[in-house]
Amino acid sequence: MRRISLHNVRTRLTLWYVAVLAAVLVIYGGITSAALLLQLRGQLDRLAIEDLETVEGFLSFRPDGGVFLRSDYHDHPYPSEMTQRLMEVWSADGILLFRNALLGGRALGRPPRPEEGAGAYSQRSVKLADGTPVRLVSRRHSVDGRPTVIRIGFSEAPMRQRFHQVVIGLLAGLPLALGLAGFGGYFLAGRALSPIERMARRAHEINADQLSARLDVENPHDELGLLARAFNETLSRLERSFDQLRRFTSDASHELRTPLTALRSVGEVGLRKQGPAEHYREVIASMLEESSRLTRLVDSLLTISRADAGQIRLERAAILVLPFVREVGSFIEVLAEEKQQSLMMEGDETAVVFADRLILRQVLVNLLDNAIKYSHAGGRVSVRVRTVQEAVSIEVQDSGPGIPEAHRDRVFDRFHRVDESRSREGGGTGLGLAIAKWGVEVHGGRLELECPTEGGCVFRAVLPAGVSERVMPLIPERTFRESSGNLQSPRSQ
Numbered sequence: 001m002r003r004i005s006l007h008n009v010r011t012r013l014t015l016w017y018v019a020v021l022a023a024v025l026v027i028y029g030g031i032t033s034a035a036l037l038l039q040l041r042g043q044l045d046r047l048a049i050e051d052l053e054t055v056e057g058f059l060s061f062r063p064d065g066g067v068f069l070r071s072d073y074h075d076h077p078y079p080s081e082m083t084q085r086l087m088e089v090w091s092a093d094g095i096l097l098f099r100n101a102l103l104g105g106r107a108l109g110r111p112p113r114p115e116e117g118a119g120a121y122s123q124r125s126v127k128l129a130d131g132t133p134v135r136l137v138s139r140r141h142s143v144d145g146r147p148t149v150i151r152i153g154f155s156e157a158p159m160r161q162r163f164h165q166v167v168i169g170l171l172a173g174l175p176l177a178l179g180l181a182g183f184g185g186y187f188l189a190g191r192a193l194s195p196i197e198r199m200a201r202r203a204h205e206i207n208a209d210q211l212s213a214r215l216d217v218e219n220p221h222d223e224l225g226l227l228a229r230a231f232n233e234t235l236s237r238l239e240r241s242f243d244q245l246r247r248f249t250s251d252a253s254h255e256l257r258t259p260l261t262a263l264r265s266v267g268e269v270g271l272r273k274q275g276p277a278e279h280y281r282e283v284i285a286s287m288l289e290e291s292s293r294l295t296r297l298v299d300s301l302l303t304i305s306r307a308d309a310g311q312i313r314l315e316r317a318a319i320l321v322l323p324f325v326r327e328v329g330s331f332i333e334v335l336a337e338e339k340q341q342s343l344m345m346e347g348d349e350t351a352v353v354f355a356d357r358l359i360l361r362q363v364l365v366n367l368l369d370n371a372i373k374y375s376h377a378g379g380r381v382s383v384r385v386r387t388v389q390e391a392v393s394i395e396v397q398d399s400g401p402g403i404p405e406a407h408r409d410r411v412f413d414r415f416h417r418v419d420e421s422r423s424r425e426g427g428g429t430g431l432g433l434a435i436a437k438w439g440v441e442v443h444g445g446r447l448e449l450e451c452p453t454e455g456g457c458v459f460r461a462v463l464p465a466g467v468s469e470r471v472m473p474l475i476p477e478r479t480f481r482e483s484s485g486n487l488q489s490p491r492s493q
C-alpha cells in the first residue's frame with residue numbers, strides 16, 4: 001500500500017475529484033437556494049395580493065373621516081396566515097386613514113408617493129421600526145368613491161427561517177458528501193491506476209538480458225492496453241536491435257580474426273623457414289595483402305557503425321549521373337582490364353540526382369567491384385543510366401554466375417555471402433552490398449536485384465531525380481533522415 005502523498009497521481013486525482021465535486025455542489029446549492037428564495041417570496045406576494053383583493057371590498061369610511069373594516073368581513077373563512085396581516089390605508093394626499101392593531105403603532109413606511117400602487121400593484125420589502133422584515137403589496141383603490149392607497153404586508157421572518165433551515169441543511173450535508181466522494185474517489189482511482197503500478201513493477205524487472213519479456217495486456221483496446229502495447233513494441237524493437245548488435249559484433253569479430261590469423265601464420269611460417277631474400281619478400285607481400293584486407297574490413301565496419309549511430313551529414317549536390325558514372329568507372333577500369341572484361345557505360349546524358357558525391361561513389365564502386373569480381377575473365381560489365389518518371393535508375397549488369405534464388409533476399413544482409421571462399425578469395429568483406437543499400441536508401445531511393453534467365457546479375461539503384469545545381473532537393477534532407485531510419489555516411493559529423 002502506498003502512502004498518501006501529493007506526489008501520487010492517485011491522491012492528486014482524488015483531490016481534483018473532490019474539488020470539482022465541491023464546486024459543482026456549491027453552484028448547485030446556490031442556484032437551488034436562490035430559486036427557493038424566489039419561490040417563497042412569490043408565495044408571500046400571492047398571499048398578500050389575494051388578501052388585498054379580499055380586504056379592499058370590506059373597507060368603508062367612518063363619519064370622522066377614518067377608514068374601518070366592516071364587521072361582515074369576519075364572516076368569511078380566511079386562511080390562518082391572514083391573521084398575521086399588517087395593514088395601512090392612506091388617503092391619496094398622504095393622510096393615514098387606517099392602521100391595524102397588529103402593527104401596534106409601527107409604520108409600513110413613509111406616506112405613499114404618487115407612484116406607489118399606481119399600476120396594478122406595487123411590491124417591495126421594508127423593515128419595520130423593530131427590524132421585522134415585511135413583504136409589502138400596495139394598490140390604489142377607491143373606498144366609498146374616495147381615492148386611497150391600501151398597503152398589505154406579511155412578515156418575511158417565517159419565510160427567511162425556512163430558507164435558512166434549507167441552506168444550513170445543505171451546508172451540513174456538504175462535508176459528508178465530499179468525505180464520501182473522497183473515499184469513493186480514492187478507491188476508484190486506486191483501482192484504475194493499479195494496472196499502471198503492475199506495469200511499472202514488471203517494467204522494472206526487465207533488463208538487457210530479459211528483453212524477450214513483455215507486459216501483460218489486460219484489455220488491448222483501453223488506454224492502459226495501448227500503453228502496454230506501445231511499451232511491448234518498443235521492447236520488441238530494442239530486442240531486435242540488441243540481437244542485431246550482438247550478431248554484428250560476433251560476425252565482425254569473426255571477420256577480423258580471419259585476416260589476423262592469416263597475418264600471424266604467414267609471419268610465423270616466414271620466420272620459421274630460413275630462405276633467400278625472395279622468400280621474405282613473398283612473405284611480406286602476402287602479409288601486406290592480409291593487412292590491406294584488414295584495412296578494408298575495418299573501413300567498412302567503421303562506415304556501418306557510423307551509419308548505425310546516425311553520425312551522418314549528407315552533403316548534397318546536383319550530380320550529372322552519367323559523367324559521374326564514367327569518372328568512377330575510369331577509376332575501377334583497371335580491375336576489369338586485369339580480367340580482360342569489357343566495361344561499358346551508357347544512357348541518359350542529362351539525368352541528374354541530388355546526392356552526396358562520396359556516398360554515391362561508394363555505392364557505384366561496391367556494385368562495379370562485385371560485378372567485376374564475380375564475373376569470369378573475359379566477361380561483360382555494363383552500366384546503364386535511365387530517367388524513369390521522377391526517378392533516375394543506375395543499372396549495373398554483369399555476365400557472372402548470378403545469385404541463386406534462395407540468397408537473393410539475403411545478399412543485402414551484413415556478412416552474408418553466397419560463396420564464402422570465393423568472396424574471401426576476392427578480398428570481399430561481406431559488407432559491400434549492405435553499404436550500397438544503405439547509400440541508396442539514405443537518398444530516398446531503393447536498391448533492387450534482378451537475375452535474368454540468361455545469367456548474370458542486374459543491381460538497380462533507383463534514386464529520386466534532381467533538376468539542377470540550384471534546385472533544392474526534391475525531398476528535404478530531414479525527410480530522408482526520417483524515412484531511412486538510420487542515416488549513415490562514411491563522412492562522420
Ligand code: ADP
Binds near residue numbers: 366418430457
Ligand atoms: P562481398 O564483399 O563478399 O562481395 P557483398 O556484400 O558485396 O560482399 O556481397 C555479398 C555476396 O553477394 C557476395 O559474397 C556474393 O556472394 C554475392 N554477390 C554480390 N554481387 C554479386 C554479383 N555481381 N554476382 C554474383 N554474386 C554477387
